[in-house]
Amino acid sequence: xxxxxxxxxxxxxxxxxxxxxxxxxxxxxxxxxxxxxxxxxxxxxxxxxxxxxxxxxxxxxxxxxxxxxxxxxxxxxxxxxxxxxxxxxxxxxxxxxxxxxxxxxxxxxxxxxxxxxxxxxxxxxxxxxxxxxxxxxxxxxxxxxxxxxxxxxxxxxxxxxxxxxxxxxxxxxxxxxxxxxxxxxxxxxxxxxxxxxxxxxxxxxxxxxxxxxxxxxxxxxxxxxxxxxxxxxxxxxxxxxxxxxxxxxxxxxxxxxxxxxxxxxxxxxxxxxxxxxxxxxxxxxxxxxxxxxxxxxxxxxxxxxxxxxxxxxxxxxxxxxxxxxxxxxxxxxxxxxxxxxxxxxxxxxxxxxxxxxxxxxxxxxxxxxxxxxxxxxxxxxxxxxxxxxxx
Numbered sequence: 437x438x439x440x441x442x443x444x445x446x447x448x449x450x451x452x453x454x455x456x457x458x459x460x461x462x463x464x465x466x467x468x469x470x471x472x473x474x475x476x477x478x479x480x481x482x483x484x485x486x487x488x489x490x491x492x493x494x495x496x497x498x499x500x501x502x503x504x505x506x507x508x509x510x511x512x513x514x515x516x517x518x519x520x521x522x523x524x525x526x527x528x529x530x531x532x533x534x535x536x537x538x539x540x541x542x543x544x545x546x547x548x549x550x551x552x553x554x555x556x557x558x559x560x561x562x563x564x565x566x567x568x569x570x571x572x573x574x575x576x577x578x579x580x581x582x583x584x585x586x587x588x589x590x591x592x593x594x595x596x597x598x599x600x601x602x603x604x605x606x607x608x609x610x611x612x613x614x615x616x617x618x619x620x621x622x623x624x625x626x627x628x629x630x631x632x633x634x635x636x637x638x639x640x641x642x643x644x645x646x647x648x649x650x651x652x653x654x655x656x657x658x659x660x661x662x663x664x665x666x667x668x669x670x671x672x673x674x675x676x677x678x679x680x681x682x683x684x685x686x687x688x689x690x691x692x693x694x695x696x697x698x699x700x701x702x703x704x705x706x707x708x709x710x711x712x713x714x715x716x717x718x719x720x721x722x723x724x725x726x727x728x729x730x731x732x733x734x735x736x737x738x739x740x741x742x743x744x745x746x747x748x749x750x751x752x753x754x755x756x757x758x759x760x761x762x763x764x765x766x767x768x769x770x771x772x773x774x775x776x777x778x779x780x781x782x783x784x785x786x787x788x789x790x791x792x793x794x795x796x797x798x799x800x801x802x803x804x805x806x807x808x809x810x811x812x813x814x815x816x817x818x819x820x821x822x823x824x825x826x827x
Contacts, residue, residue, distance in 0.1 A: 446704025494631030594626030659695030727780030727793030
């Protein structure tokens with residue numbers, strides 16, 4: 437494994453693109469129109485955001501730890517702080533945003549299950565990943581030289597589990613897991629292992645992707661086409677409704693997720709190698725991505741309430757579904773992305789930054805007063821100088 441290096445700029449673009457898929461998924465899910473074939477086709481693509489984020493989480497964790505010795509108690513404390521605090525804060529906010537009568541039991545249930553809003557499961561799974569990550573690294577070290585078979589097992593497991601969920605296989609005592617897989621780490625174990633293996637062999641993966649960009653792009657297009665074909669078959673042959681036929685846990689989405697993740701990597705590398713145009717915007721969006729993820733459903737909820745009060749949802753029923761979906765995907769989703777980014781940027785400049793965005797408070801820099809002539813010598817004076825001057 438290559439030791440940890442500098443900042444991976446291409447990861448910034450991957451993160452920005454993946455957040456776009458997340459927002460698109462949620463906008464589609466709350467579209468004020470009856471789900472149609474087009475809704476399902478778009479959902480089949482947007483649903484890959486979940487898998488790509490778990491691949492990316494494992495990739496970044498493995499890259500950031502590298503070969504260095506890790507003090508795991510410190511790792512768990514720091515990582516958990518920046519996830520658990522926002523999780524609790526946003527669980528409470530979403531609980532009250534729904535306007536339900538307060539119930540301590542209901543709130544506790546939301547905290548334990550991640551059901552206060554449809555996207556908070558990701559934070560619970562992230563905490564589980566942090567907890568077992570030392571075991572993941574041990575496994576990678578123990579199987580060094582045999583990561584190919586390990587990757588194959590990981591992918592086969594993910595395919596099998598997706599099939600079990602899609603077709604609700606009877607698994608005895610594990611049937612409850614198949615019925616409610618969202619907030620449990622084993623549901624994504626294949627992606628976590630694949631992301632960690634990818635980071636372990638990062639140099640080889642990046643070099644191969646650079647040499648075979650066209651192959652990666654073709655594979656992505658082919659996988660998307662295959663997933664859409666499966667959706668059509670499940671809807672018109674198997675008789676599944678559009679939302680079920682395009683659900684996230686199904687084998688076609690597993691293949692599609694790896695393919696789109698590869699295409700995002702190729703796009704990120706191409707952007708990085710061509711001079712990183714628009715880098716400030718990409719970096720800012722990447723830095724704000726967790727806050728955007730946390731807060732955008734609340735802004736979406738407010739937008740829908742405003743649309744209802746203005747009669748726009750009723751009007752949407754009178755125009756073609758394709759036109760409504762075009763407005764939602766091409767106008768509302770980007771606008772929601774931008775608004776969420778601006779709100780996150782403002783929250784980062786407040787003491788509530790950690791709780792609202794999962795990032796430390798970005799305090800404005802204080803002006804440095806003119807340095808007075810040094811008249812003291814010795815260790816104490818030198819220490820004061822190194823810390824920014826006398827006080």
